[in-house]
Amino acid sequence: MNEEHPIIKIEALGKIFSGSDGDFAALEDINLEIRSGEIFGIIGMSGAGKSTLVRCINFLERPTVGTVYFDGQNLSDLTKRELYHIRQSIGMIFQQFNLLMQRNVLGNVCFPLEIAGVDKKEAVEKAKKLLSLVGLTDKTYSYPSQLSGGQKQRVAIARALATNPKVLLCDEATSALDPATTRDVLMLLKDINKRLGITIVIITHEMRVIEEICNRVAIIDSSRIAEVGRVENIFTRPKTSAARRLVFPEDRSMENLPGKRCCRIVFDGNSSFEPVIAGMVLDFRQTVNILFADTKNIDGKAFGQIVIQLPDNELTADRMMEYLRAKNLTVEEVDGYV
Secondary structure (H helix, E strand, O other), X not given: OOOOOEEEEEEEEEEXXXXXXXXXXXXXXXXXXXXXXXXXXXXXXXXXXXXXXHHHHOOOOOOOEEEEEEOOEEHHHOOHHHHHHHHOOEEEEEOOOOOOOOOOHHHHHHHHHHHOOOOHHHHHHHHHHHHHHOOOHHHOOOOHHHOOHHHHHHHHHHHHHOOOOOEEEEEOOOOOOOHHHHHHHHHHHHHHHHHHOOEEEEEEOOHHHHHHHOOEEEEEEOOEEEEEEEHHHHHHOOOOHHHHHHHOOOOOOHHHOOOOOEEEEEEEOXXXXXXXXXXXXXXXXXXXXXXXXXXXXXXXXXXXXXXXXXXXXXXXXXXXXXXXXXXXXXXXXXXXXX
């Protein structure tokens, strides 16, 4: 990953839509840099402006104010023809796949190559290589109606890669898939990023998707960027209320936690899943209530978070916090957290 060169740079971008009820600011003062070769996440609640932002990145929506640079070029300065060539360097996949139902899988992947004027024999050869890359060689002559949701998205990924893009934009690309299929598609994207060096931008409302494969993330809230940083830093120490709402499930507001003192324990991959809570209970001979747990084991390392209610005794609660920190865990009190 190139730390110095942003493949996408956005400066003071704003987008206003006009309607019968007046003007609506979909985006305000967006400043963002996405580095070449990284997997970058853009996350926010519904209506925050994510999809508008991704359409501004490839100029399907022209910003009202501000500038978008792609690979050093100011998109506002380009002619329609020049923009068309730039868009060939920006692949895109969508929530609903957008496949051509009357074409088989091979025909769908060949379609952007046909539009680009690539020789038919060359296009077929390239499409078959891409179908092999996404694990769909056996579905080459099947039609979209014969495919599962995950297979359709793999076809869409192969199609998006057909024009050798530098960037792949994924707009809620896993929202229509079940959890197991979502993970398979995300692992495919991660593999493509590693093998081909393509910059991938993931637009989603799901923190789990961001945690799974992104290097850095921007949180968009009420049309503005609320926070940007490495995923592990934002997950471990969210600074803004927008970030905290996304890190915690929507129905688990920290304001509603019972008891005087509650704490959040974050597993960030630096520790294994030894029975930390059970060990603490045995050592202190005091019970704690687990109010929320969302953890997973990846390659023997622990990731996720647990929220517990501490005993009422202040000294015992303080000592428990010290015990947890001594285990190299990130621990913070979360009373009235958001």
